Amino acid sequence: MKVSQWLKNTLLLTAILSLLPLVAFADPPVVKTVPWVVTNPLIPHDTYSGKAIRLKGTSDVQGNNIKYTWDFGDGSPVATGTVTNQYNIEALHTYTDAVNKIFTATLTVQNTTTGETGSKNYFVRIQEKTLPVEVNIAIDEGLWELHKSMTRSTSGGLLYGNWSSWTGYYAIQGANVNAFEVNGHLEDGPVSNPYTETVKRGMNTLFTYLATQGTPVQTLGNPDSNGNGFGIRVNQGNEYYQGGAMMDAIIASGTPDKLATTGPVNVTGRKYKDIVQDMVDYYAYGQYDDVRYGGWRYGTNQFPDNSACQWAAIGMIPAERNWGLTVPAWVKTANANWLTYSQHPSTGWFGYTDINYIWGPFATTASGMVQLVFNGIGRGNPAWDKAETFMRNNFDGAGYSYPMKSQNYYGMFSFTKSLLLHQPPITKLHSTSGPVDIDWYAAEVAKGDPTDGIARALVNAQHADGYWWYHNPSGEQYPFETAWAIMMLKQTMFEAGAPVAVATATPNPGVAGQTINLSGSSSYHQDPAKTIVKWEWDLDNNGTFETVGPNVSKSWPVVGNYPVKLRVTDNNSPVKTAETTLTVLISIPPLAPTANAGGPYYFCPNKTWFLDGTKSINPDNGQSEPGMPVDYIKSYLWDLDGDNAFDDASTAQPDVTAFFTGKPLGAYLVSLKVTDNTAASFPSSGFGDLSSTASAEVVLKAATDPACNACTTLKAQPKSGKVGLTWLKKATAKSYNIYKSTTQGGPYTKIGTAPGSTIFYYDGNVVNNTTYYYVVREVGANGSEYCQSNEASAKPTL
The missing domain is CATH 2.60.40.10 (Immunoglobulins)
Structure with a gap:
């Protein structure tokens, strides 16, 4: 092509492009x-x-x-x-x-x-x-308030964000970031989560608030545990008040080996755990170096006060427990002496700079309790028992200034930490001198308790805009209240999220003597690096978790309301647990059916995709008033597109291949509505047909996803009167569910379960000269299915 022609063509193309709409x-x-x-x-x-x-x-x-x-x-x-x-x-x-x-x-x-x-x-x-639901809403609204109020900037291609407009103290950075982290919002979280960027900005700014300082040998010992010659502190006055909150935020990231990308020399480019170790060393360096008074205050080696001392303990406890860092033994020895000096011998409270308090005894006593935990002192030791007794006897603060639950969140935060960090954690606050034990967190006057616990107090005090404010003796503490309240409500202090217990019952309601299937398989962990490994049930409401497993069953012989408690445990070190209680209603007909949408569903390419609502149960199935038609589930209606109209599918096991084919890979929520025949079966009840709904997760996977290639070697061998199935064993499988159909592609019906160590199954419920189609699905520890094999067919013959 000649240059002139090429130029003409280029100009023509440019002109055409300029006329196209910008869209x-x-x-x-x-x-x-x-x-x-x-x-x-x-x-x-x-x-x-x-x-x-x-x-x-x-x-x-x-x-x-x-x-x-x-x-x-x-x-x-x-x-x-x-x-x-x-x-x-x-x-x-x-x-x-x-x-x-x-x-x-x-x-x-x-x-x-x-x-x-x-x-x-x-x-x-x-x-x-309920209170747990109100707590979830309060946390949800509180985190959004923190997100909205961040001041954001960019420098050198890095994202920064702070809350400096709230207060002059850098420690607000650690507190607010920590509030996100303990709810599972991390700086390396999914980009689809708006809070991921918020936390990343917060962490980048946090490291810029640090500085290094030499840590020479002190009277009590050498604070430089890693031998690098320096410690790290908050680059602002009152650093011993502020360091603990910053340490907690770094530790709550859950990433000890991650490298800091911001901050001064000896901070940027170093592992998070090494930075925290140097912060521990700085606290050791700054401890008052008279062994009789081993605590902290405003500056290095100053005579202690129990307001500052708690922040040293709050920072060093997770440094030791979570990341295995070193706290010199002499630090704890001197601190134990300080606690003896500052605890009132008869009342049990802890004072400020001696046995006398300021702003009421609650913040300083809570500080002393946190320090006791730091020193490994708990129930059974007179120092702890006296302090706990004082806090129980005065839980509502009557007769003292600045009662904890209404005017001293500074103290309430320390108090909460002391009970959660006590080993084992304390649920019921105890007194050795009279008042009954009380659930310090979840008690409610409305439910017959003598007073409200911390959760109800915090929920009731939240501002309509989502924040907490004006609940402390000093205005400089107000800006911290929202983060403290969120962490107290979450009952998690420096973990990257926590386990959450979820219990369901099918059917619920049920009838006397009916088998009720209880499941904890929907329980989850907020930290993607951790999993739930244990499920325990208290089925008879006696306080003992006597039954183990993600899925259990029980029946109740008479009409009534039956509380059932589930406790789940994660694989953290130390482990963390979470509990939930559901109530099983045993009643008389007519009763609504309990919908079960099945799932979670993992759909892989080149297979037929079915939903399964057949696990829905009608508790009074087959019953009716005399002469009336029996009750049964007469309709299964599905909402696949989230418009709350159950009009997308209308069978118990709908083929949804066409609906989901072509949709982007990812997760979708579907819902099932089941309706029974009550109006015809029990006309004297005056009820119409009864319904219930349930939802399930659908995940569209790529062909290359491990879940689509996890168990693809199923083989079926026909024999007379039976079919033998074999497959490749998978190390992660806890068990395998076996399904079959007389229709190629399904839908399938579950026929059995095999242990995870098994690679074969015999189906003896067959008819010769009939072709059967089988799939095997891998089952995880929580009872959920994670992958489906290829379909294998067999035709048994005589």
Whole structure:
């Protein structure tokens, strides 16, 4: 081609491109919504009917031409507006409906200049109004307030964020970041989570607030445990008050070997655990070097006070326990002497600089209890027992200034830490001199307890905008209250998330003598690096967890309400546990069916995809009033697209291959509604047909995903009157569920379970000259299925 012709063609192409609409080349807005559970974004946010909550989202763009729309998913009018702050696209909304109803809200952001849009779902579930649900809502709203109020900047290509406008103290950085981390929001979390960037900004700024300083040998010993010649402190006055909160935030990242990318020399480029070790060394260096008074105060080697001392303990406890770092033995010896000096011999309280307190005795006594834990002192030791007795006898603070639950969150935070860090953690606050033990966290006057615990006090005190404020003796403490409240409500201090117990019962309600299937398989961990490894049940409500396993069964012989408690344990070191209680209702017909949507479903390419609602149970199935038709589940209706209309499929085991084919890989939420025949079976009840709903997770996998290649070697060998199945054993399998069908591609019916160590199964329930189709599914420790084999067929013959 001649140059002139090439030039003409180029100019022509340029002219054509200039006439094309900009929408053809614009990038759509990237929309994110806040997940309630980072490790499973399909778990809905909690609310209760009539409660106003905030739906929370962000965008990567803002401006007068960027518009947002919140569709709440309940048929109410949408909320629209201009995105003036890309980090805060919220809408206040009140859902009103039945318990267990799930709503799929959608945030859509549009660039009106280009026409491009982006959207993301936001799931909300209506729950019964209970204290645990109120706690979840309070944490959800509190974290959003912290996220919204961060001041953000960028420097040198790195993201920064701080809350310096709240207070002059750098320790606010550690407290606020820690509040996100203990709820599973980490700096290396999924990019789809808006809080991931928030925490990353917070951590980057936190390291810039540190400085190094020499740590020469002290009177009591050598504080330089790693021999590098320096320690690390907060680069601001009152560093011994502030260091513990910063250490906790670093440790709560859960990444001891991660390298800091910001900060001064000897901070940037070093492992998190090495930085924390140097912070421990600095506390050892700064301890008052008279062995009789081994504590901390405003500056190095100053005579101690029990306000500062707690922060040293709060930082060094997880340094030792979580990351195995070194605290010199002489530090604890001197600190134990300080505790003896500062505890009142008769009342048991701890004083400020001696046995006398200021601002009431609660903050200093709680500080002393944290330090006792640091020194390995707990129940059975007179020092601890006297302090705990004082706190129990004065839990409501009557007769003292600045009572803990209403005017001293500074002390309440230390108190909470002391009981949670005590080994084992303390659930019931005990007195040796009279008052009954009390659940210091979950007690409620409304449920017959003598006083409200910390959770109810915090929930009731939260501002409508999501923050806590004005609950301390000093205004300089107010800015810390929101983070402290979130961590106290979470009952987690410096872990990267915690286990969460979830218990279900099917059917519920049930009838007397009926087998009730109880499952804890939906329990989860907020930290993706940890898993739940143990499930324990208290089935008779006697306080003893006598039954073990993710799935158990029980029947009750008479009508009544039966509390069942589940406790789950993770693989942390030390382990952490979580508990939940559900109530099984045993009643008389007519009763609603209990829907079970099955799942989670892992759909791989080139297979037929079925949902399975056959595990739904109608507790009064086959019963009726005399002469009336029997009760049964007469319809299975599915909502596959989250519009709350159950009109996408209408069988117990629908083929959903066509619906999901072509959709982007990822997770989807589906819902099932089952309805019985009550109106015809029990006409005198005056009830219509009864229904219930349930949801399940659908995950579309790529062909290369390990779950799609985990068990692909199933073989079926026909014999007369039976079929033998063999497969390749997988090390991670706890068991295998065996399924068969008389239709190629399914749907399949479960016929048995084989242990994880087994590689064969015999099906003797066959008819000769009939072709059967089999699949085997791997089952994890929690009872959930994680992969499906190839389909193998066999035709037994005589």
